[in-house]
Amino acid sequence: MIYDVSLLDVTSINEIEGRWSHDDYMALLNVFEFGDPGEATDQDLKELLYMAISDFEPQIAAALILQHQLGEELNQGQIEQISHDMLKENVAEHYSDISFHSRLFDINELLYKAYNGKFPHAKASVIKVQLVPHHKTDMVVDEAIALKCLAPIINDHSVMKRLYNNQLAGKEEFVEAAAIIWYFKTLENDEYEIITSHYWINDAAFTALKKEVNIEIED
Template sequence: MKYQITINRANTVDEIEEYWINDDYVKLLAKFDYPDADGSDRATLKELLFMAISDFEPKDAAVIMLEYKLAEDLNHGQIHQISNDMLLDKVCEEYPEIRLHSTLFHINQLLFKAYNGKFPNAKATILECSFELIEGENENALTKENILKLLNYGLSDSNLIKRLFDHAMNENAPFPEAEDVLWDVTTSDNVNFTITTSEYWLSKDDVNSSQYEAVLEIPVEIE
């Protein structure tokens, strides 16, 4: 199947504003000893949370945040190790389990803003692009794997995804890591997409071509 790919926009951001919802703020405020915040508007909740967090030592605040979001994924020792590491390094880029990168990013950036920069500043990339089928038939929605294989044609050779996953990106092979490399993919028509990922994986400078054609081959499953 042949596609026409157009990269309309590539933005670098330091937070995904819609990730944390009001209910998160209320629950987190309770954990930071500020109960009964329910009923406040979003801006007030966020301001109250930042003030409440700042009353705690950064490491202790990191533990609370990690336990809130990742208690089912990390044990006690891992949480305390990460809470230490987060003050020194971009754990949301370096942690071995890629599936946790997105959540670690959102935690890191909330703490970064609450403490006015005591935590490293990580970035995310938001791509607005289109994938228009110009040859062949595809009745199914494009998957994250499909999208990365199509983007491959327009990315710099220095891009980290291309370097680490060369075989999956260039061969007719399964690419399960794509589910975690791309954090979020939204579309209303299966043509125009908004894609969110870490700047670590894909920066706007990695985009070599804003418009090009690419062939998508469906990977062969090996039993």
């Protein structure tokens, strides 16, 4: 399948807007045994949560949030290890199971701001790209197709291309694509918005703004 790929924009962010809901803030305030916040706005709830978190030792606070957010998927030993590692490294980049990266990024962002930088600073990339197929097709562009289209305009030394070269080339099923791309939105005019880790793709990784690419699609 041939696409005309146009890179429209790449920006770095340290917080994904709208990731935490009103109910999330209320639930986490309860985790940290904060009193009734009344009719506080979401912005006020966020600030109150930062205060509530910072009343605890950093590793304990990390463990409490991890338990609340990921306790059904991680055991106690894993939570303790991650809460320890979070103070030393960006676990949203280094944790072995990449399916947790986006949620670890969100948790890291809360802790980073609550403790004024005591936790490592994590970054994400927002990428806007246009992928125009040469022929009409009913095929829906998904995360795997988007990454295969981007790969030819990304430096060969990038972590993603080194780890997933066979998947990007269509030699193996690219099941990891949905974990590499944290949020994927279809826009108008064959345009797409991708949010991923700065670790996987960042503005310095791109080698071109436009390219015709021929990608392999699994049956």
